[in-house]
Amino acid sequence: MDMVRRSSYKELETDVLVIGGGSAGVTAAIAAAREGVNTLLVERYGFLGGTSTQVLDTFYGFFTPGSHPRKVIGGIPDEVITNLKRYDAMLIRPNTYGAGNGITYNPDILKIVWESLAMQAGVQILFHALAVDVETDQGRITSVFLATKSGFLRVRPRVVIDASGDADIAALAGVPYESAANGPVQALTTTFRLLNVDTQRALQISKNELHERMAQAIVEGGYNLPRKEGSIHITPLPGTMATNMTRVVNIDPTDIEQLSWAEIEGRRQALEYFRFLKERIPGYENAHLAGLSVQIGVRESRRIYGQYRLTREDVLAARKFDDAIAQCGAPIEEHHSGADTRWEYLPEGETYHIPYRCLIPLHCDGLLVAGRCLSADHDAHASVRSMGQCMAMGQAAGIAAAWAIHHHTTPSEVSIPSLQNRLRQIGAILD
Ligand SMILES: Cc1cc2nc3c(=O)[nH]c(=O)nc-3n(C[C@H](O)[C@H](O)[C@H](O)COP(=O)(O)OP(=O)(O)OC[C@H]3O[C@@H](n4cnc5c(N)ncnc54)[C@H](O)[C@@H]3O)c2cc1C
Known part of the structure; x- marks a missing residue:
């Protein structure tokens, strides 16, 4: 200027x-x-x-x-x-990974x-x-x-x-x-929320079982899930679950071209994780995608x-x-x-x-x-x-x-x- x-x-x-x-x-x-x-x-x-x-x-x-x-x-x-x-x-x-409540x-x-x-x-x-x-x-x-x-x-x-x-x-x-x-910077994540989840049944799947099913889905089902241990949790809204699952790596978030690509890749991954949950995890059969994060999350x-x-x-x-x-x-x-x-x-x-x-x-x-x-x-x-x-x-x-x-x-x-x-x-x- x-x-x-x-x-x-x-x-x-x-x-x-x-x-x-x-x-x-x-x-x-x-x-x-x-x-x-x-x-x-x-x-x-x-x-x-x-x-x-x-x-x-x-x-x-x-x-x-x-x-x-x-x-x-x-x-x-x-x-x-x-x-x-x-x-x-x-x-x-309670946080199941041990980060505290x-x-x-x-x-x-x-x-x-x-x-x-x-x-x-x-x-x-x-x-x-x-x-x-x-x-x-x-x-x-x-x-x-x-x-x-x-x-x-x-x-x-x-x-x-x-x-x-x-x-x-x-x-x-x-x-x-x-x-x-x-130096290294952490991976980026597009989060998404699902509504109409049968939360009672969904919560019966433990964290370890979810991860095992992810690994299985990649090998047997041809799913493209880069992160094999993402999480999903209840929210104050009945029947609504929120995720932290996608992972876009090797991005410099201060480079606008890389960040633009990451946004598109994050949304692509979100759809794939949604497909996995709907097809492979009890409780999500009738779920709908309620929303994607406003932008990809930069850690x-x-x-x-x-x-x-x-x-x-x-x-x-x-x-x-x-x-x-x-x-x-x-x-x-x-x-x-x-x-x-x-x-x-x-x-x-x-x-x-x-x-x-x-x-x-x-x-x-x-x-x-x-x-x-x-x-x-x-x-x-x-x-x-x-x-x-x-x-x-x-x-x-x-x-x-x-x-x-x-x-x-x-x-x-x-x-x-x-x-x-x-x-x-x-x-x-x-x-
Ligand atoms: C995917 C993901 C999952 C995470 N999970 C958790 C979690 O579960 N719990 C937890 O506690 N933490 C979590 N974190 C970490 C935590 O969310 C962030 O570290 C924290 O929110 C950062 O807060 P901040 O105020 O420093 O920055 P931000 O929240 O990033 O706020 C920066 C603000 O500045 C604005 N801004 C940026 N540049 C400009 C500009 N040039 N001019 C004007 N405005 C500008 C942005 O729009 C934004 O509103 C997570 C982070 C990510 C990305």
């Missing part, structure tokens, strides 16, 4: 600009607005929730796995759950819950706006450019929170990162380099940090390019801390990241990316951004004890 045309863009000013309305971004925006700063939340789709409403229906990360589940996430995420309960739109489900919800109700909480907090929401460029001055983002139906907009923020999942803003601002270009794309990089060793050793802003007990869950999934667990009942420094990118002032684009290695990311932790990171980023504005400083100068005290006051569980 050339500078001459930029000068004629419509301009907006805000204290905090949050890019991306997913679990991390909405929570960040709510937290910042409640601290009394002007907050603009920008989302490329026409609803909030990100992966939580585009692709999925189960929050993980709220509880430690194992025989004595401990709740480790609190604060704004609790309000999300309370509101889902009010609509009778959630249930708690999941909170399964109706994603359409969740869209409304997210936007109600954001609006009550005073967040200004801009839907259908894609952040496409930034301007920086001496290592600080001075403008973020949005492509919209009303033309290009220039936003001048005091602090930016990149909650785009893909670290779009950090990458544009020159923050170093890891991606598919220089991992860019992971930034921040002031600290969470590692596989930190996760497996349940390491604690002085600048903790949240904790996580979820195992490493890697959906790699093979037919199975790799799981590695923390010691039973343990959690590790997520340090605030993982949200502060290198080489850019006035910027925080939150959610799945945090500073972590591939394996640590495979544990810390659950939606419970993304919300927890978001609320910390929002409070930190507001603190920086109130104290006329940058996020890297935020007082850690003040941030932690405020997080505890609003119900976050740090230890």
